[in-house]
Amino acid sequence: MDEKKACSHKTSIGGQAVIEGIMMRGPAVSAMATRMPDGSIDTEIWNNKGTNAWYKKTPLLRGAFNLIDSLSLGYKCLMKSAEKSGMDLEEEPTKFEKWLIAKFGDGMMKVISGFALVAGVALAMLLFMVIPTYSIKFLDMVLPLGGYKTLLEGLLKIAIFVVYLALVSKMPDIRRVFEYHGAEHKTIACYEAGEELTVENVRKYKRFHPRCGTSFILIVLIISIIVFSVLPWYNGLLRIFIKLLLLPVVVGIAYEIIKLAGRYDNPLTRIVSAPGLWLQRLTTNEPHDDQIEVAIESMKPVLPVVEGEDKW
Numbered sequence: 001m002d003e004k005k006a007c008s009h010k011t012s013i014g015g016q017a018v019i020e021g022i023m024m025r026g027p028a029v030s031a032m033a034t035r036m037p038d039g040s041i042d043t044e045i046w047n048n049k050g051t052n053a054w055y056k057k058t059p060l061l062r063g064a065f066n067l068i069d070s071l072s073l074g075y076k077c078l079m080k081s082a083e084k085s086g087m088d089l090e091e092e093p094t095k096f097e098k099w100l101i102a103k104f105g106d107g108m109m110k111v112i113s114g115f116a117l118v119a120g121v122a123l124a125m126l127l128f129m130v131i132p133t134y135s136i137k138f139l140d141m142v143l144p145l146g147g148y149k150t151l152l153e154g155l156l157k158i159a160i161f162v163v164y165l166a167l168v169s170k171m172p173d174i175r176r177v178f179e180y181h182g183a184e185h186k187t188i189a190c191y192e193a194g195e196e197l198t199v200e201n202v203r204k205y206k207r208f209h210p211r212c213g214t215s216f217i218l219i220v221l222i223i224s225i226i227v228f229s230v231l232p233w234y235n236g237l238l239r240i241f242i243k244l245l246l247l248p249v250v251v252g253i254a255y256e257i258i259k260l261a262g263r264y265d266n267p268l269t270r271i272v273s274a275p276g277l278w279l280q281r282l283t284t285n286e287p288h289d290d291q292i293e294v295a296i297e298s299m300k301p302v303l304p305v306v307e308g309e310d311k312w
Contacts, residue, residue, distance in 0.1 A: 215276025
């Protein structure tokens with residue numbers, strides 16, 4: 001038991017569930033393991049770039065840059081894993097897909113990926129910027145809300161986020177991704193506890209983790225209530241524009257909070273982490289053993305060569 005405690009530590013290694021797989025990012029290298037259609041596990045490894053840049057290490061400033069980097073890498077891995085896993089391989093292409101193939105050939109996936117990215121950003125803007133702002137403005141015209149407008153706007157954003165997660169979690173394909181998400185968390189927890197990475201060891205850990213992206217988004221939404229409280233309400237478009245300008249500030253503050261919550265375990269950090277851990281009940285599911293195997297295969301290549309190099 002003492003040896004186990006001596007080996008335990010908080011790691012900076014993090015990951016993301018993808019289509020039939022998991023991407024893990026370590027201090028020096030990253031890896032993506034994908035369950036292939038024939039049942040084998042394909043593991044791709046690459047060196048991390050730009051991790052030592054000053055703007056990725058400066059407090060408050062590093063949050064926005066690391067988020068952009070993580071979103072970019074995660075999106076690329078998501079698209080690549082969909083191809084590797086044979087997603088929609090047996091389905092007959094639609095007329096629109098046939099037109100894309102004829103028009104763009106091998107570049108079709110890039111076109112689809114670009115369209116999906118733009119559509120995703122537009123949907124996020126609509127759900128978390130436009131709808132909350134104008135809903136509260138309209139409600140204020142009917143029932144004067146006074147100084148509670150920003151608080152109600154923030155609570156509406158959180159409600160939209162929770163409902164959105166609850167709805168997508170019911171989709172079979174997303175449920176599979178959330179199972180891999182649970183496997184990712186369990187594997188990291190097992191490693192942090194100093195135990196050997198085996199299916200049996202990983203299985204017994206919880207599927208919730210304080211450094212999860214779900215927790216991070218929730219903290220961003222909560223911090224935005226405070227930061228956006230000083231913004232004017234008389235012009236909806238102006239308010240949305242200033243929100244976009246202040247978004248890096250909100251992300252920077254949230255990033256520092258999530259780092260503290262992931263590094264320390266005390267009553268304060270437990271209180272901060274509690275809402276996010278609860279929300280992970282929607283974004284993680286208990287994984288099957290074959291999914292844990294994939295998580296372990298994605299974890300092994302990113303483990304530090306020098307002991308302690310990955311300390312959070």
